[in-house]
Amino acid sequence: MGAADHKGKTEPHYHGHRDRLRDRFEAGGPEALQDYELLELVLFQAIPRRDVKPLAKDLLGQLGSLWAVATAAPARLVELGVPRNAAVALSAIGAVALRMSRQQLLGRPVIGSWQQLLDYCQGAMALEPVEQFRLLYLDRRNRLIADEVQQRGTVDHAPVYPREVVKRALELGASALILVHNHPSGDPTPSRADIDMTREVAKAAGILGVTVHDHVIVGRGSHASFRALGLL
Structure with missing residues (x-):
């Protein structure tokens, strides 16, 4: 039972819980709370x-992680019992986190920020239900100048057009590229089609002086680098 106020009314039991959770967060920071408690703090508002x-x-049980909750479509969250305004708020938090991560990378040499780049790609793509083909454009100093999604496809295919990839690189004045796409299955192992496509893009880009540094395939919690695998 909640505590009675001066009018004899009883506060809901969760009022004290909310205050205690806020106090713990202020005193100990996010590390003082479990994932579901951090999610509660957002839902309180x-x-x-x-x-x-x-x-x-x-929500954590159904979707598996805080990131999966924050990046789920609002309609999906509503299906799971989240009121519409709270669903939009959760999705906005995911969008803010992803945009901040990208802003931290723009203008920085990717070689010195490789793990941060991988973390960003994981966050942006690992949970996508369909294949997404992303292009990271770099200048002469390997600084990231643009991050663009060229194509979205099906659960196992996203069409890639080497001519369009190279055309966009020239428009941006890029000297190098990193190709990134996801495997919704969760397994980042390159397919034969992935290998052939990468070689076609590298060949088309090389003719015009644009280098393909790597092609990274993002899975769920893992990735595959063509450069590391000797495929590029």
Whole structure:
């Protein structure tokens, strides 16, 4: 039972829980809270009159991680019982986190920020339900000047057109490229089609003086680098 106020009314039991959770976060930072508790803090703001702990735990159980919750489409969150305003708020947090990560990379040499680049690509693409083909354009000093999604495809294919890849590189004045795409299956192992496509792009780019540094395939929690595998 909650504590009675001066009018004899009883506060819902979760009011004290919310205050305690906020106090723990302020005192100990995010490391003081479990994932579902961090999710609760966000849900508090959008759902003021409800115990959101069961919802937070259910979302993590259904989707698997904080990142999966924050990057899920609002419609999917609504399907899982999240009110529309809270679903939009959660998705906005994911979008902000991803955009901040990209802004940290733009203008920086990717060689010195390789793990950060991989983390960004994992966040942006690993949970995509269909294949997405992303191009990272670099200047002469290997600084990232643009990050663009060229194609979205099906669960196992995204069409790639070498001519369009090279054309865009020339438009941006890029000297080098990194190709990135995801495998929705979660297994980043390159397919024969992936290998052939990469060689076609590298050949077309090389003719015009644009270098393909790498092709990274993103899986769920893992990746494959063509350069590291000796495929490029």
